[in-house]
Amino acid sequence: MIQxxxxxxxxxxxEAWLSYHGRFAITSPxxxxxxKLGFPFFLMLFFIFMGKFVxxxxxxYIVIGNVLLIPAANGLGGVTLAIRDERQWGTLSYVLGSPAxxxxxxxxxxxxxxxxxxxxxxxxxxxxxxxxHLDLSQVNFLLLMVCIFLVAVTSSGLGFLxxxxxxxxxxxxxxxxxxxxxxxxxxGVNFPIESLPVVLQKVAYGLPxxxxxxxxxxxxxxxxxxxxxxxxxxxxxxxxxxxxxxxLCFRLIxxxxxxxxxxxxx
Amino acid sequence: xxxxxWGLIKRQMVVQLQVATLNLYSLGLFVIQPAVFIAVGMLLSxxxxxxxxxxxxxxxxxxxxxxxxxxxxxxxxxxxGDRYNGMLExxxxxxxxxxxxxxxxxxxxxxxxxxxxxxxxxTSLAIFGYSLHGVNFWxxxxxxxxxxxxxxxxxxxxxxxxxxxxxSTWFVDYLxxxxxxxxxxxxxxxVLPGWLQILSGAIPIRWALQAMNESLLGNRDLTFLATHWAxxxxxxxxFLAITRWLQVKVHDSIRLSxxxxxx
Amino acid sequence: xxxxxxxxxxxxxxxxxxxxxWKTKTKSTIAVEDISFNIERGELFGLLGPNGAGKTTxxxxxxxLLLPTGGTAKIxxxxxxxxxxEVRRHIGFAFSGSRGLYNRLTAIQNLKYFAxxxxxxxxxxxxxxxxxxxxxxxxxxxxxxVETYSSGMVQRLHLARALLHDPEVLFLDEPTVxxxxxxxxxxxxxxxxxxxxxxxxxxxxxxxAEAEELCHRIAIINKGRIVALDSPDALKxxxxxxxxxxxxxxxxxxxxxxDRLRILDGKTVVExxxxxxxxxxxxxxxxxxxxxxxxxxxxxxxxxxxxxxRNQTLEDVYITIIQGEKE
Ligand SMILES: Nc1ncnc2c1ncn2[C@@H]1O[C@H](COP(=O)(O)OP(=O)(O)O)[C@@H](O)[C@H]1O
Ligand SMILES: [Mg+2]
Numbered sequence: 001m002i003q004x005x006x007x008x009x010x011x012x013x014x015e016a017w018l019s020y021h022g023r024f025a026i027t028s029p030x031x032x033x034x035x036k037l038g039f040p041f042f043l044m045l046f047f048i049f050m051g052k053f054v055x056x057x058x059x060x061y062i063v064i065g066n067v068l069l070i071p072a073a074n075g076l077g078g079v080t081l082a083i084r085d086e087r088q089w090g091t092l093s094y095v096l097g098s099p100a101x102x103x104x105x106x107x108x109x110x111x112x113x114x115x116x117x118x119x120x121x122x123x124x125x126x127x128x129x130x131x132x133h134l135d136l137s138q139v140n141f142l143l144l145m146v147c148i149f150l151v152a153v154t155s156s157g158l159g160f161l162x163x164x165x166x167x168x169x170x171x172x173x174x175x176x177x178x179x180x181x182x183x184x185x186x187x188g189v190n191f192p193i194e195s196l197p198v199v200l201q202k203v204a205y206g207l208p209x210x211x212x213x214x215x216x217x218x219x220x221x222x223x224x225x226x227x228x229x230x231x232x233x234x235x236x237x238x239x240x241x242x243x244x245x246x247x248l249c250f251r252l253i254x255x256x257x258x259x260x261x262x263x264x265x266x
Numbered sequence: 267x268x269x270x271x272w273g274l275i276k277r278q279m280v281v282q283l284q285v286a287t288l289n290l291y292s293l294g295l296f297v298i299q300p301a302v303f304i305a306v307g308m309l310l311s312x313x314x315x316x317x318x319x320x321x322x323x324x325x326x327x328x329x330x331x332x333x334x335x336x337x338x339x340x341x342x343x344x345x346x347g348d349r350y351n352g353m354l355e356x357x358x359x360x361x362x363x364x365x366x367x368x369x370x371x372x373x374x375x376x377x378x379x380x381x382x383x384x385x386x387x388x389t390s391l392a393i394f395g396y397s398l399h400g401v402n403f404w405x406x407x408x409x410x411x412x413x414x415x416x417x418x419x420x421x422x423x424x425x426x427x428x429x430x431x432x433x434s435t436w437f438v439d440y441l442x443x444x445x446x447x448x449x450x451x452x453x454x455x456x457v458l459p460g461w462l463q464i465l466s467g468a469i470p471i472r473w474a475l476q477a478m479n480e481s482l483l484g485n486r487d488l489t490f491l492a493t494h495w496a497x498x499x500x501x502x503x504x505f506l507a508i509t510r511w512l513q514v515k516v517h518d519s520i521r522l523s524x525x526x527x528x529x
Numbered sequence: 530x531x532x533x534x535x536x537x538x539x540x541x542x543x544x545x546x547x548x549x550x551w552k553t554k555t556k557s558t559i560a561v562e563d564i565s566f567n568i569e570r571g572e573l574f575g576l577l578g579p580n581g582a583g584k585t586t587x588x589x590x591x592x593x594l595l596l597p598t599g600g601t602a603k604i605x606x607x608x609x610x611x612x613x614x615e616v617r618r619h620i621g622f623a624f625s626g627s628r629g630l631y632n633r634l635t636a637i638q639n640l641k642y643f644a645x646x647x648x649x650x651x652x653x654x655x656x657x658x659x660x661x662x663x664x665x666x667x668x669x670x671x672x673x674x675v676e677t678y679s680s681g682m683v684q685r686l687h688l689a690r691a692l693l694h695d696p697e698v699l700f701l702d703e704p705t706v707x708x709x710x711x712x713x714x715x716x717x718x719x720x721x722x723x724x725x726x727x728x729x730x731x732x733x734x735x736x737x738a739e740a741e742e743l744c745h746r747i748a749i750i751n752k753g754r755i756v757a758l759d760s761p762d763a764l765k766x767x768x769x770x771x772x773x774x775x776x777x778x779x780x781x782x783x784x785x786x787x788d789r790l791r792i793l794d795g796k797t798v799v800e801x802x803x804x805x806x807x808x809x810x811x812x813x814x815x816x817x818x819x820x821x822x823x824x825x826x827x828x829x830x831x832x833x834x835x836x837x838x839r840n841q842t843l844e845d846v847y848i849t850i851i852q853g854e855k856e
Contacts, residue, residue, distance in 0.1 A: 042443030046452070050307060053323065053453035055314035171290050178294050181302045190306055191313035277645040284638070285631050352628025356690075359594050360646040361617045367646075521596045524544055524589075527628075 037120050040070050044128065047190050060135075063128045064220055065189035068213050070124060071117030071152035073180050078113025079159025080176050083166060083250070110159060114152040121148050138222035147219055150232065151212035154239025158208065160246025164253045188213050208242055211235040274362065278370040286340055286347075287378050295339055296382040300332030304386065307452050321396040322482045327452035329386025330413075330475065333379030334451065337421050338442045340375040345428040346435055354429070355526045358517070364429065365513050372421035376414055405481030405491050409474055412498045416470035419502040420445070423509045430516045431525050449475055470505060473498035534605060534698050534729035535568040535591060541599030542586050542753075560586040562753040563600070568731060568746075570697075573724050575744030576733040579851060583753040584733040585624070588702050591731070592622045604698055618647075621696035623687040625703035632676040636667055636686050639675060640693060647694040654693075661689040665719065681712035688719065699723065699730045705739060717743055737844040749850055756850050764846050772817040773845055776810045776824065777835035786810060786832065789823055798849055807834065813841075813849055 044066035048059045056062070122145075129136055162179065166172020184190065186200065187209040193201050204210045215231035307324035319325075345368075348354040358364050390396040424441065428434050448458070448465060449472040455463055466472045477494035485491070520526050542561040561583040568574045576584045589595040591602055593613045602609045607616045623629075630639050637658060644654040662668045665685035675683065684704060691699060701720070705713040720743060724730060734740055740747050741761045748758040757764060778786060783801055790799050790812065797814040814820050817838060827833050 038437075038439030039443060042439070042447060046443055046447040047306065047310075049447055049450075049457050050452050051310055051314070053457045054307075054311040054316055054319070056310075174290055174294055178298050181299060184302060185305050185309065191310050195309050195313035271645075271648065273651060274645040274648070277642055281631065281634065281638070281642050285633055351630075351632075352624065352626070353631070355594055355624075356629050356643070357646065359592055359617060359622060360643070361614055361648060362646045518596065521594060522598075524595060526594055 036116065037070075037124055040066060040073075040120075041124050041127065044124070047184075048132070051190070059128075059132045060220070061217075062190050063125065063132070063134065064216060065213060067121045067125045067128070068148060068151055068209075068216055069183060069187075069189050070121040071114060071148055072155040072209050072212075073183070074113040074117030074120075075110055075152040075154075075156040076159045076162065076180065077176065078110030078117075079107070079156045080162040080166060080172070081113075082110060083159075083163030107156060110156050114149075114156065117152055118148060136220075138220070140219045140222050140224065143219035143223070143225065143228065144216055147212055147216035147228075147232070150235055150239075151209050151216075154208035154212060154235055154242065157239055157242030157244075157246045160243065160250045164246070164250040167250075167253050183207075183209065186210075206238070208235065208239045211238065271362075271366075274366070275370050278367060279374045282344075282371050282374040283378075286344055287374065291339075292336070292378070295336040296332050296379065297385065299335055300328040300382050300386055303331045303452065304328035304389070319394075321390045321394055322479055323452050323454065325390035325394060325396070326383070326386050326479075326482065329383035330451045331446060332382030332386065333376075333417065334446060334471075335442065336379045336382060337372070337375050337417055338424065338438060340378075341372060341421050341425045342428050342435055342438050344371055344375075345425055346432070349429075349432065349525075349527060352527055358521075358526060364517060365426075365510075368425040368429070369422055372418055372425055376418045376421060379417070380414075400484040402481040402484060402486045405486065406478055408495065409478035409481055409491070412495055412502075413471065413474035413478055416474045416498055416502045419470060419505045419509070423505055423512075426509055426513050426516055429520060431520075431523070445469060445471065448472065451475070454479070467497075468501065470498045470501040473501065532569065533567050533603075534570045534572070535566075535574075535731060536603045537567075537587070537591065537600070538565050538602070539600035540564045540587065540590055540597050540602055542583070542590060542595065543598045559753055561590070561597075564750070564753075564755055565600075566748055566755065566758060568729060570729050571724065571727055572745050573720070573730045573732065573743055575740040575747040576731065576750055577735065577737065577740045577747050577847065578733075578750035579735055582750045584750060585702055586753075587750070588622070588624075588700050588731065588733060592620060592700050593617055618694070619696055620698045620700065621691035621694065622700035623684075623691040623702065623704060625684070625706040627680055627683045630675045630683065630686060630690075633674060635672050635674050636662065636678075636689075637671045639686070640690060643690050643693055649694060657693065657695075661692055664692070664722075665689045666715065681708040681716075684708055684712075685716065685719075688716070692723075697729060699728050701730060701732045703733055703735070705734070705736065713739075737842070737847050741843040749847060751851050757846075761843055765841055765843060767846065771813050771815050771841055771845075771849075773839050773841060774812040774814065774817060774820055775837045775839075776812070776833050777807055778810050778833050779831060780808050782827075782832045783808060783810065786824070786827060789827070790820065793819065793823075798852060800848070800852060813845060 044063060047062050047066065048056075051059065051062050128134065158179070162172060162176040165175055169175070186196070186204050187193075187207055188204065193204045193210065196204060211231045212235040215228040215235065218228045218231070304325050307328060308319045311319035311324060345354065348357065354364075357367050391398070424438070428438070448462060449455075449469055450458065450466070455466060455472065455476060458466065473494045477491050477498070480494075481491065540561055541563060542559075544558045544560055546556050546558065564583075564587060566574070576587060578584050586595065590597045591604065591609060593609050593616055596610060604616050605619055607619070609616050631642070634642070640658050640661070641654065644658070649657070659668065659671075662671050665688055667682060667685060667689065670678070670682065675686065678686065684707070688701070688704065691701075704720070705716055708716065717739065720730065720732070732740075732743065744761065746758065746760050747764060748755050749764075750756065757767075759767070776786070780803075787799055787801070787810070790797065793814070793816075797812060797816070797820065800811045800813075802809040802811055812820055821836075821838075824833065824836075828836070
């Protein structure tokens with residue numbers, strides 16, 4: 001039992017590596033990370049100056065929110081891309097036709113995105129800290145890393161939802177990127193949730209990421225495990241619900257499109 | 267281009283609209299993305315405790331953002347798409363130079379971006395009650411024309427860079443947002459640290475935009491505006507000259523490396 | 530006026546490909562090496578060779594899309610490197626495959642766009658587009674989007690596009706690839722008609738029959754080099770003394786038979802075709818009687834199940850030459 005589990009895990013990681021590697025022509029890891037960090041990093045600078053203009057004194061608030069969004073967007077995008085690519089390259093029906101369980105395949109595919117999102121986020125934090133002379137002396141780094149990793153995993157549930165959309169619509173990727181940009185408003189990246197209209201506040205607490213980011217902010221102020229455990233537990237719960245719901249939705253759409261034969265149609 | 271070829275300009279614009287612009291992606295580029303930026307700008311201002319956000323920077327600035335992102339994205343996508351589907355080769359192989367085609371396309375993309383700007387402007391007027399009282403209309407108008415010109419120059423520069431190699435698309439991320447934050451799309455330049463302000467001086471968009479924002483805020487100081495306009499024109503022309511010079515090199519280099527087509 | 534339509538002199542093309550972004554390694558591929566030929570006006574010249582031989586690379590150099598790394602080429606007396614703009618006005622080209630058209634546009638919209646790129650007079654464009662659609666048999670479908678076309682229709686539309694500005698010299702790179710046999714025959718007929726209109730055509734293909742049917746002269750190209758250049762008849766005559774013996778054999782015994790034939794001198798080429806089922810031994814020889822004598826002890830179903838003796842086709846010539854290159 002354990003052995004077969006380890007075996008399937010290895011298969012998934014290897015397969016995931018191939019699918020991930022296939023997407024990127026740049027072979028040097030430095031070039032790759034640099035190419036990934038570019039957009040979110042400069043976007044963060046943009047928000048920081050926007051904040052400075054309206055009267056924010058400490059850029060750390062905006063920095064940490066944006067940094068956490070990097071692995072989250074990666075986890076979300078990773079699963080979506082994994083599903084979308086399979087559809088585009090026409091191997092999805094082949095993989096899905098095999099008896100292998102689906103969830104690990106796609107989570108496995110997203111694994112490397114999550115991992116590189118994690119590294120990219122740390123790098124972004126380090127560079128921003130250097131540029132803005134951020135005071136990180138209080139930070140509980142272990143908990144911060146836990147939070148970064150957590151939001152990446154919980155966000156991948158959304159990836160199943162958007163991946164499912166990309167199974168039925170050829171504009172799935174467009175919808176996904178639109179949603180990712182909406183996250184910059186909703187989950188407390190640049191400003192506290194409390195500044196949102198009440199309806200949107202409700203939406204925010206119904207999304208993964210929100211509690212994870214709050215927890216990370218506490219960890220940044222040096223809070224210990226006790227202070228953030230409730231938030232972390234909430235994040236895990238919401239994330240689990242999304243992964244499950246997204247997965248069920250994906251299975252449903254998969255079944256329907258298999259019946260109608262539209263799975264590989266582009 | 268010895269004489270203006272109106273037929274080509276018209277046809278190229280129509281094709282550009284049909285093939286690239288009238289597309290669901292444009293909705294995201296020209297409407298949704300600026301809307302997100304506008305929302306962030308206003309909420310950020312609210313969170314900082316301001317009663318009223320600065321509409322010129324937060325709302326109209328979002329439109330500028332949409333214009334610029336749209337331009338960068340379409341310039342990248344046009345060339346990459348043409349390379350991918352074999353069109354780039356056919357265009358280069360025709361008697362019309364690639365530079366001409368790029369120039370017309372970029373013009374189309376810049377003008378499409380006006381949609382984004384107008385939308386933002388109307389939003390600030392109709393929804394947020396931006397008052398036109400005191401606005402320096404002639405200053406804003408001239409500045410807008412120069413802004414379009416400056417954006418066009420940057421777009422042509424970018425298109426040439428993208429044509430150079432498939433790998434150049436990877437570096438576009440190092441152009442899009444940096445230029446946005448250097449030029450102060452959603453805040454005045456004075457917010458930037460001194461050295462970044464100096465750096466931003468090298469980008470023509472910054473001068474035209476500053477003149478436009480100041481005009482919208484009611485500045486009628488002709489010396490101030492005229493200086494900004496002159497610098498915007500001057501640097502745009504320098505960019506254009508550099509682009510012309512690079513174009514010859516790039517168009518030779520892609521014919522040497524085989525980067526004209528993806529296969 | 531220069532009597533030749535196309536002159537290639539010692540054309541060379543080496544590609545340097547870099548891998549990696551930071552730690553770059555450069556790899557050189559010699560795609561075309563020292564290629565020379567002369568094509569007369571009104572001639573249909575074939576460039577024949579296996580995949581990767583360098584046909585497309587040669588065509589791209591002649592159509593100004595690639596710069597040669599050595600040698601020169603002239604089209605109608607114009608240098609392809611120095612007089613690029615002039616050359617482009619006088620040539621038309623079409624590459625195989627579905628690439629090179631805007632799929633979201635109709636055939637007519639695509640053609641109108643290219644008409645502008647070639648700076649055609651609007652009056653001429655209006656007249657020529659229907660004519661060309663007629664020529665390639667797409668009159669009924671002109672207003673349909675290209676994405677609804679079959680690959681054969683796309684290929685014909687490519688030809689129409691290449692002919693828009695009525696070029697004197699036409700380059701067609703594997704025009705019949707991916708087209709069904711009937712469509713391919715129609716396309717070949719169209720190409721013949723173009724020759725009768727006085728155009729010069731350089732055609733590349735890896736189908737021998739096509740080259741044999743169409744071309745006045747053929748250059749066989751392999752690994753970037755021209756290995757033979759002559760009319761189809763002359764090429765056949767070159768090894769015309771040869772016969773081809775095809776023996777259907779028992780797979781397990783192939784090596785015994787091949788050992789047996791080894792005593793023949795180098796003029797006999799023995800090739801094992803294991804792509805067919807059952808396997809065949811293909812023997813090209815100037816002395817068929819000697820081969821049959823050597824094989825006679827094995828003429829029973831345990832070794833040889835069938836035997837066929839025939840004359841050479843261009844395909845045999847091609848295979849002999851390409852095979853000869855391998856050794
Ligand atoms: N842009 C390129 N970069 C590197 N190598 C290339 C490029 N284009 C072609 N080649 C190589 O040149 C050789 C000849 O290719 P090609 O001219 O396309 O052959 P053919 O058309 O006869 O099939 C091949 O080995 C191919 O891999
Ligand atoms: Mg080829």
